[in-house]
Amino acid sequence: MNEDIQREFPQFGSRRETRPAVIRAKRHPGIAYDAIPASLIDSVIEPGDGNYQRVKSTFFRGGAPGIVFQVNNTEQVVEALAFVRSHPHLPLGIRSGGHGISGRSTNDGGIVIDLSRMNKIEILDESTRRVRIEPGARWMDVASTLAPYGWALSSGDNGGVGVGGLATSGGIGLFARAHGLTIDHLRAVEMVLADGSVVRASEQENQDLFWAVRGAGANFGIVTSFEFQAAESGNVGWAQLILDASDIAGFLQKWGTVLENSPRDLTSFLILNPPRQSQPAVAYVMAVVNSDDPKTIRNRLQPIAEIAPMYRQQVEITPYASILTNAQGGDHNGQGEPASRSGSLEHITPEFAVAAARLIQSGVTYFFQIRSMGGAVSDVPVEATAFGSRSANFEVTAAGTSRERLNDAWDSMHHYFSGLYLIFDTDQRPERLQDAFPPKTIERLRELKSRYDPENIFRDNFNIAPRPKKEGFRE
Numbered sequence: 001m002n003e004d005i006q007r008e009f010p011q012f013g014s015r016r017e018t019r020p021a022v023i024r025a026k027r028h029p030g031i032a033y034d035a036i037p038a039s040l041i042d043s044v045i046e047p048g049d050g051n052y053q054r055v056k057s058t059f060f061r062g063g064a065p066g067i068v069f070q071v072n073n074t075e076q077v078v079e080a081l082a083f084v085r086s087h088p089h090l091p092l093g094i095r096s097g098g099h100g101i102s103g104r105s106t107n108d109g110g111i112v113i114d115l116s117r118m119n120k121i122e123i124l125d126e127s128t129r130r131v132r133i134e135p136g137a138r139w140m141d142v143a144s145t146l147a148p149y150g151w152a153l154s155s156g157d158n159g160g161v162g163v164g165g166l167a168t169s170g171g172i173g174l175f176a177r178a179h180g181l182t183i184d185h186l187r188a189v190e191m192v193l194a195d196g197s198v199v200r201a202s203e204q205e206n207q208d209l210f211w212a213v214r215g216a217g218a219n220f221g222i223v224t225s226f227e228f229q230a231a232e233s234g235n236v237g238w239a240q241l242i243l244d245a246s247d248i249a250g251f252l253q254k255w256g257t258v259l260e261n262s263p264r265d266l267t268s269f270l271i272l273n274p275p276r277q278s279q280p281a282v283a284y285v286m287a288v289v290n291s292d293d294p295k296t297i298r299n300r301l302q303p304i305a306e307i308a309p310m311y312r313q314q315v316e317i318t319p320y321a322s323i324l325t326n327a328q329g330g331d332h333n334g335q336g337e338p339a340s341r342s343g344s345l346e347h348i349t350p351e352f353a354v355a356a357a358r359l360i361q362s363g364v365t366y367f368f369q370i371r372s373m374g375g376a377v378s379d380v381p382v383e384a385t386a387f388g389s390r391s392a393n394f395e396v397t398a399a400g401t402s403r404e405r406l407n408d409a410w411d412s413m414h415h416y417f418s419g420l421y422l423i424f425d426t427d428q429r430p431e432r433l434q435d436a437f438p439p440k441t442i443e444r445l446r447e448l449k450s451r452y453d454p455e456n457i458f459r460d461n462f463n464i465a466p467r468p469k470k471e472g473f474r475e
Contacts, residue, residue, distance in 0.1 A: 019033075026047040028067075028109050031067055031087060031090070035083075037079055040079050043071050045068040045070060053333075055068045057332055057335070058099070058103060058332050059098055059100075059334055060103055060340075061334045061336070061338050062333075064108045065110050065111060066110060067111055069112070070116065071114065073118065074198060074225075077192045078198065081222065083111070084113070084457065090109065090111055092107075092112075092113070092458070092459075093106050093111070095112055095162075096116065096164030097165065098162065099160060101338060101425075102338075102424070103337065115134070118136040119141070120132075120134045121141060129151055129232070133226050133227075137162070138159060138161065138163070138327065139156065139160075139166070139324055140324040143321035144325075149230075151230035151232060151233060152175065153182060154176060154179045155171055155182055157269055157326075159324030167223070167226050168213055168216075168217025169217065169218070169423040170183055170423070171183055176267050177265070177266065177372060177375030177377065178267060178288075179376055183387060186214055186228055187227045187228060188227040189202075189213055189223045189227070191213070193220070193221045193453070194221065194452065194454075209448070212444075212448050214385035215386030215388065216386040216464060219453065219464045220449070235317050235318060235319055238288055238315070238316055238318050239285070239287040239288075239289070239297075241310060241312070242312040243283045243309065243311065244280055244309040246281060247308075248357035249353040249354045251308055256394065257348070259372045259393070260393055266287060266289050266300040267290075267372055268285060269372070270283060271367070271368065272368050274363065281360065337403065339402060339403035339406045340400075341398050343416070344394070344417055344418050344421065345394040345396055345416065346393060346394075347393060348370075348394060349416075364398075364409045365409075370394050370397075378390055382441075388438050389418065391418065395421050398410065403427075432462060446464060446466065446467060449467075450466035450467045454466050
């Protein structure tokens with residue numbers, strides 16, 4: 001067909017075709033598949049499509065959404081969100097890298113807006129280390145792009161994690177004590193709001209929205225690009241140590257004391273697995289020393305190495321980017337519902353260490369991790385962003401196979417915690433919001449939610465509900 005005629009009459013000659021009956025038969029009721037605009041046809045994946053198995057689940061959660069939009073740009077995000085607004089009864093998942101532990105980036109029978117194709121990384125200004133990153137980029141790709149400039153952005157501990165979910169929630173990474181959270185390096189965002197408008201938010205424009213995005217972004221819109229100011233970073237010390245943790249409580253307390261007393265150029269993560277088949281518990285310690293000086297690295301790591309007998313050690317001086325080359329390839333094929341809990345901890349007290357040891361030995365959890373915080377994280381005033389756990393020195397995460405058993409165990413430890421990291425938690429009970437955000441923060445977030453998302457379009461996560469304005473309002 002003549003291209004001029006096709007542009008003039010887009011309803012003719014578009015790529016919309018009658019789908020085969022075998023595909024239409026697998027469509028979910030309540031979704032107006034035939035009303036999808038022509039501009040989105042190439043981005044649509046339905047349950048009957050051959051590549052549906054690749055996109056229905058995430059790394060941690062099995063899903064069966066009714067439709068997935070794999071969008072390519074901001075304009076398609078706007079159009080996909082318009083389709084979402086015409087289906088207010090359906091759940092909505094926003095997905096960047098698909099790693100989210102909370103599992104909210106897929107669903108059953110609803111809509112998913114998949115941002116993985118929006119993955120550009122662009123250097124905006126070398127003099128100010130300003131970079132623009134789209135939400136579907138993975139942190140390993142960000143690190144490798146920044147490495148030649150001698151820059152880095154603190155992210156998590158897995159290079160396959162997408163930028164979008166982490167950069168709107170916090171970002172407790174291996175540079176946390178040295179450089180703060182990922183959101184502390186955010187300078188501006190472009191985002192699509194619930195009504196389909198596209199706005200820019202920064203310290204100079206839409207300041208309230210910029211405040212909310214840094215810690216509670218999933219409730220306010222879809223960020224389509226981030227502007228960060230990267231930190232200067234040369235080679236670093238990278239250690240992976242395996243130590244005897246027969247005395248689980250004692251190990252936890254000693255490790256916590258070492259971290260709190262260490263200079264902020266040391267950040268460490270600890271994974272402590274339960275004992276198996278009469279074997280002692282072992283501790284897997286990861287540590288980054290923000291220095292390439294061998295003496296400094298040795299001095300920072302030695303106190304950790306002296307906590308308990310060591311089974312194995314690997315210490316190297318390496319670019320930060322090489323640490324994040326640990327992503328597994330292939331599609332995500334999570335099964336079932338993940339069960340994970342999170343808590344922010346001021347100190348690893350003897351009482352908490354005993355309670356944690358009891359949990360690890362109980363068989364309720366198969367994964368127990370503590371991430372060190374403090375340092376630069378605590379330099380930022382709690383009121384400066386929506387992230388609520390600035391005073392904590394540690395973030396604790398546990399995963400189990402039974403959500404009920406894990407919740408019961410975690411509830412019994414609740415009094416030890418001063419907050420939580422929402423993207424590491426699967427408990428949807430409303431009190432989790434009070435745990436995650438201080439009272440003044442949650443009140444401000446509710447007011448902003450009423451302004452930016454009064455119909456609660458972005459509700460299928462840890463929902464900060466807007467204040468009802470009329471009778472019959474549905475959360």
